[in-house]
Amino acid sequence: xxxxxxxxxxxxxxxxxxxxxxxxxxxxxxxxxxxxxxxxxxxxxxxxxxxxxxxxxxxxxxxxxxxxxxxxxxxxxxxxxxxxxxxxxxxxxxxxxxxxxxxxxxxxxxxxxxxxxxxxxxxxxxxxxxxxxxxxxxxxxxxxxxxxxxxxxxxxxxxxxxxxxxxxxxxxxxxxxxxxxxxxxxxxxxxxxxxxxxxxxxxxxxxxxxxxxxxxxxxxxxxxxxxxxxxxxxxxxxxxxxxxxxxxxxxxxxxxxxxxxxxxxxxxxxxxxxxxxxxxxxxxxxxxxxxxxxxxxxxxxxxxxxxxxxxxxxxxxxxxxxxxxxxxxxxxxxxxxxxxxxxxxxxxxxxxxxxxxxxxxxxxxxxxxxxxxxxxxxxxxxxxxxxxxxxxxxxxxxxxxxxxxxxxxxxxxxxxxxxxxxxxxxxxxxxxxxxxxxxxxxxxxxxxxxxxxxxxxxxxxxxxxxxxxxxxxxxxxxxxxxxxxxxxxxxxxxxxxxxxxxxxxxxxxxxxxxxxxxxxxxxxxxxxxxxxxxxxxxxxxxxxxxxxxxxxxxxxxxxxxxxxxxxxxxxxxxxxxxxxxxxxxxxxxx
Numbered sequence: 008x009x010x011x012x013x014x015x016x017x018x019x020x021x022x023x024x025x026x027x028x029x030x031x032x033x034x035x036x037x038x039x040x041x042x043x044x045x046x047x048x049x050x051x052x053x054x055x056x057x058x059x060x061x062x063x064x065x066x067x068x069x070x071x072x073x074x075x076x077x078x079x080x081x082x083x084x085x086x087x088x089x090x091x092x093x094x095x096x097x098x099x100x101x102x103x104x105x106x107x108x109x110x111x112x113x114x115x116x117x118x119x120x121x122x123x124x125x126x127x128x129x130x131x132x133x134x135x136x137x138x139x140x141x142x143x144x145x146x147x148x149x150x151x152x153x154x155x156x157x158x159x160x161x162x163x164x165x166x167x168x169x170x171x172x173x174x175x176x177x178x179x180x181x182x183x184x185x186x187x188x189x190x191x192x193x194x195x196x197x198x199x200x201x202x203x204x205x206x207x208x209x210x211x212x213x214x215x216x217x218x219x220x221x222x223x224x225x226x227x228x229x230x231x232x233x234x235x236x237x238x239x240x241x242x243x244x245x246x247x248x249x250x251x252x253x254x255x256x257x258x259x260x261x262x263x264x265x266x267x268x269x270x271x272x273x274x275x276x277x278x279x280x281x282x283x284x285x286x287x288x289x290x291x292x293x294x295x296x297x298x299x300x301x302x303x304x305x306x307x308x309x310x311x312x313x314x315x316x317x318x319x320x321x322x323x324x325x326x327x328x329x330x331x332x333x334x335x336x337x338x339x340x341x342x343x344x345x346x347x348x349x350x351x352x353x354x355x356x357x358x359x360x361x362x363x364x365x366x367x368x369x370x371x372x373x374x375x376x377x378x379x380x381x382x383x384x385x386x387x388x389x390x391x392x393x394x395x396x397x398x399x400x401x402x403x404x405x406x407x408x409x410x411x412x413x414x415x416x417x418x419x420x421x422x423x424x425x426x427x428x429x430x431x432x433x434x435x436x437x438x439x440x441x442x443x444x445x446x447x448x449x450x451x452x453x454x455x456x457x458x459x460x461x462x463x464x465x466x467x468x469x470x471x472x473x474x475x476x477x478x479x480x481x482x483x484x485x486x487x488x489x490x491x492x493x494x495x496x497x498x499x500x501x502x503x504x505x506x507x508x509x510x511x512x513x514x515x516x517x518x519x520x521x522x523x524x525x526x527x528x529x530x531x532x533x534x535x536x537x538x539x540x541x542x543x544x545x546x547x548x549x550x551x552x553x554x555x556x557x558x559x560x561x562x563x564x565x566x567x568x569x570x571x572x573x574x575x576x577x578x579x580x581x582x583x584x585x586x587x588x589x590x591x592x593x594x595x596x597x
Contacts, residue, residue, distance in 0.1 A: 306325070
């Protein structure tokens with residue numbers, strides 16, 4: 008019993024430091040007169056914790072220690088009601104929550120709120136318990152109280168936090184309806200309209216109501232054009248089928264000297280996801296100019312510049328990122344970003360044939376999660392020096408803990424072989440993998456691409472049609488098959504339908520647009536082809552798109568412009584096979 012008593016007393020003193028404020032005074036501080044003694048007695052706070060109540064609390068804590076939470080809860084709640092002590096109400100509520108008794112927790116929280124109606128803490132307990140009990144409709148009043156009790160300067164922040172409260176609700180539509188009703192008074196107030204409509208937009212978005220979310224974001228921005236919330240909702244809605252959403256994002260930036268670089272960074276990422284690389288790069292340039300101390304902007308910009316073969320600019324951006332990232336304190340995020348930067352810098356050095364520098368950058372990677380990428384780059388460096396087999400062995404010796412590791416190794420080896428034009432070897436490696444997994448769409452697609460490189464066009468078509476059969480939304484297969492037919496000028500109507508089907512799944516993909524332009528050109532629709540290529544090349548300046556665009560311009564008699572486009576393409580990638588073949592076939596020397 009002694010041990011249990013110690014535990015009980017510990018719990019009591021931690022949970023309910025009620026009114027034991029009366030402490031013994033040192034003798035030197037004792038009142039010297041009767042009047043002083045009387046005044047001191049009147050000034051000393053008296054305790055509502057009499058011996059009977061103290062015993063009740065003690066028994067309650069002991070009951071909890073003995074594994075009887077219901078009895079302990081009842082004693083604690085009764086003590087809270089007798090004393091009106093806030094900490095006892097909270098203790099009773101926590102006891103019920105810990106024992107997973109939602110109804111009892113709600114009872115205690117409501118009693119606490121009734122005793123202290125202006126307490127945000129008590130009201131929050133009621134609100135959160137109702138949400139946990141999935142009693143969505145009953146949350147209207149405590150939600151309104153939460154916003155009303157927030158200090159005026161914090162009210163917008165309180166409104167913005169509402170979607171997090173309802174994030175785990177199963178019935179998202181009902182939650183959105185309840186929240187919108189509860190916030191009715193704040194939707195038309197100039198001080199809160201923007202934050203309130205932003206919250207409504209987020210709730211509608213969570214409920215799958217994209218049009219409703221866009222409408223709410225518009226009203227939020229109309230109330231405050233400079234507010235971040237509407238722009239963030241619009242960013243989540245960005246889609247070719249919802250063009251107005253991007254308009255809201257752009258409007259946020261217009262003339263807004265206080266626009267957050269983090270939002271522009273998110274916009275750049277959305278553009279990258281939509282494969283609108285040139286526009287993304289323009290936004291990143293603004294980010295790095297307006298907030299040069301933001302590391303992420305330099306990393307993404309450098310990666311994009313490397314992809315576009317802007318080697319000097321990429322080197323500068325990536326090295327700037329490394330300098331900034333090394334000053335960061337968030338170790339996990341820093342290490343991931345540094346690993347990506349080191350890999351990119353290694354690739355840059357390899358492109359300059361500075362293999363020692365390339366290996367030096369790789370040696371800086373100490374994150375095991377990036378080991379496969381690092382080893383793949385090392386393999387590429389070896390292959391560049393005529394040691395292809397050594398590079399393959401380097402990849403094959405990587406640890407293989409699970410199926411995902413095995414697939415990474417396979418992709419790395421096939422990628423290495425493809426990079427160095429060892430198409431038959433890549434075909435053989437993929438054939439072995441397909442023998443183990445005959446219906447894996449990614450493997451089938453990769454094998455189809457190798458078959459095309461080897462001139463086995465019948466095999467390529469068979470494999471791509473199998474991919475489409477297994478995964479009807481695999482747009483790469485439609486595009487590859489359609490482009491292959493167009494490039495050979497066979498079954499052109501079918502080729503156009505295949506490419507249009509691919510565009511249904513990826514309407515913004517500039518490479519699929521390139522395929523559509525090519526089939527229109529093959530069908531004799533040269534002006535339409537030029538229009539398509541113009542947009543595709545603007546969205547993604549790429550050597551292959553440049554090759555096709557230049558040929559169409561050449562056919563239209565715009566030869567100076569065609570040469571200019573081809574020169575740009577050669578600057579982007581001087582080794583692009585399509586560009587080199589086009590120039591050779593048309594007997595053009597740049």
